Amino acid sequence: MYSTSSNPPIILTFSALDPSGIGGIQADIETAASLGCHCAPIITAMCTEGSTQNTETLAVDAPLLIEQARSVLEGMNVSAIKIGFLGSTANAEAIHTILQDYADIPVVSHPALCLWNDENLEQADLPDAFSALILPNSTIANFSLYEAREIAQESDTIEATANALISTGVDFAFITGTGKEYQQFRNSLFDDKGLVKHYDWEQESPTGHGSNSTLATSTAAYLAHGSDCIQAVEQAQNFTWQTIRASRDLGFNRRTPHRFFWADKNIDTPDNLPSAANTH
Numbered sequence: 001m002y003s004t005s006s007n008p009p010i011i012l013t014f015s016a017l018d019p020s021g022i023g024g025i026q027a028d029i030e031t032a033a034s035l036g037c038h039c040a041p042i043i044t045a046m047c048t049e050g051s052t053q054n055t056e057t058l059a060v061d062a063p064l065l066i067e068q069a070r071s072v073l074e075g076m077n078v079s080a081i082k083i084g085f086l087g088s089t090a091n092a093e094a095i096h097t098i099l100q101d102y103a104d105i106p107v108v109s110h111p112a113l114c115l116w117n118d119e120n121l122e123q124a125d126l127p128d129a130f131s132a133l134i135l136p137n138s139t140i141a142n143f144s145l146y147e148a149r150e151i152a153q154e155s156d157t158i159e160a161t162a163n164a165l166i167s168t169g170v171d172f173a174f175i176t177g178t179g180k181e182y183q184q185f186r187n188s189l190f191d192d193k194g195l196v197k198h199y200d201w202e203q204e205s206p207t208g209h210g211s212n213s214t215l216a217t218s219t220a221a222y223l224a225h226g227s228d229c230i231q232a233v234e235q236a237q238n239f240t241w242q243t244i245r246a247s248r249d250l251g252f253n254r255r256t257p258h259r260f261f262w263a264d265k266n267i268d269t270p271d272n273l274p275s276a277a278n279t280h
Contacts, residue, residue, distance in 0.1 A: 199234070
């Protein structure tokens, strides 16, 4: 049942500030707006460059993050929470305390380990912190296959990796890029009973800066509109695929998902996209 309120659903998002405006918090804002939601953005860290390959991050102080998030939760009717890059272990602890107090709000999380620097003392333990503090409070967690194995510390099989993730307490683990042995690009959804469904695509999409933020935030948006978890995952995949099909070259030699593709009358969406090298 979708909301009939005249006000849009509100999504509280935690993510890094990408100066290119391609990924991170701006991706959250654009995705939420494109899907009829209002984004209340909380910045966890600031990136030095607009490229995930070269950027360093500076974490926001945890007390400021707590004050901002609680002001939103106390003053607005938040329908869903999306968690991206945490910035620091201290921020993971801070967000954990917030989630404990608002356990009735669905949470979509994504570790965004493309920004993780294990030599940075503030974030050296981020995978462990994500597993121990964020996953048990998440409704749906999104991972690339690399991220799933890094968080779960399990690489024997995809099923074993998913089981390790689910054992933390997350309701659903959604892993992208699970079909390396198949011609199709495959994503896979798991719950506490095991595999829910494989999603096979005809081809892998090109690498898109900000596509993971788009996927996680669109999942949260569909939850906020009233979809159940499986519906939200499926709808979010379709939305993200369309944003990548209409992607644009805005810089840094990477495609940028076009999150307002449906409103752009000047785009000619290609039927066939070039496949990029696997990054999952």
